[in-house]
Amino acid sequence: MQGKAPIGIFDSGYGGLTVFRSIADQLPEYNYIYLGDNARSPYGDHAFDTIYKYTLECVEWLFAKGCHLVILACNTASAKALRTIQQRDLPAKYPDRRVLGVIRPTAEVIDQYTTTKQVGVMGTRGTVNSQSYLLEINKFFPEIQVYQQSCPMWVPLIENNEHLEPGADFFINEYCNQLLNQSTDIDCVLLACTHYPLLMPKLKKVFPDHINVLAQGEIVANSLADYLTRHPEIEAKLGKQGERHFYTSGDPAAFDAHASIFFGEALKSGKM
Known part of the structure; x- marks a missing residue:
């Protein structure tokens, strides 16, 4: 319907709420539906076919809710x-719908944050093994050297609200040091998982001051604003009543209890 469609924001769990927070702050007038696939998270260690299947199911659910544009946060x-x-x-089933991700917008601007042209990427095993950031960054900036580090313990620590406790320090220091040991010239570290911004207070203490530690929320929000300007045919379909609705494939009570840590305010979710 003209002027009624919400923007869909999808994540495997809670992490996408950090991106949603930045989007909502920059573009508060639009209607949004957030979906967390908490019943099947984390996605990081699943096989390609499984992740594709789960993601498509969630995207189609958001389409059925009226979304013409979905962000894979x-x-x-x-x-x-x-x-x-x-x-x-x-093209086969939804030619009038659009789905966007978070990798390309980040890759397009990464050169703004590095002087040495040596960038570290910290993510889940799935993201690191896909080589997606390496390929996308080198597509735009072949002169940039990309070093990757998987951090399999970070998401469980964050989702169990243990990330700021002293017991998390070992795993934070371990992965950061493993990345820095790959090159002494890294001056930008990209947090390529939407959970990881919650570790920012500790990461700022681990990394030297000259290293930019980069979260994706603001970058993705800027990219979305630019996309809507360039695609008025999509923008015209979007509702602007400032409505926000949250859904989870898991237990709504459990989702609500954890989600405020990521979104920065209390919220009430429904069952997918």
Whole structure:
């Protein structure tokens, strides 16, 4: 319907709420539906076909809710499912719908944050093994050297609200040091998982002051604003009543209890 459609924001769990927070702050007038696939998270260690299947199911659910535009606010889904959905599923079944990810917008601007042209990428195993950031960054900036580090313990620590406790320090220091040991000239570290901004207070203490530690929320929000300016045919379909609705495939009470840590305010979710 003209002027009624919400923007869909999808994540495998809670992490996408950090991106949603930045989007809502920059573009508060639009209607949004957030979906967290908490019943099947984390996605990071799943096989490609499984991640694609889960992501497509959630995207189609958001389409059924009236979304014409869906943001995959999940690095793993963006790395392993977005291209197939864009190239195969949308043309065949949903030619008037659009699905965007978080990898390309970040890759397009990464050169603004590095002087040495040596960038570290920290993410889940799924994101790192996909090589998506390496490929996308080198597509735009072949002169940039990309070093990757998987951090499999970070998401469980964050989702169990243990990330700021002293017990988390070992795993934070371990992965950061493993990345820095790959090159002494890294001057920008990209947090390529939407959970990781919650670790920012500790990461700022671990990394030297000259290293830019980069979260994706503001970058993705800027990219979305630019996209809507360039695609008025999509923007015209979007509702602007400032409504926000949250859904989870898991237990809504459990989702609500954890989600405020990521979104920065209390919220009430429904069952997918």
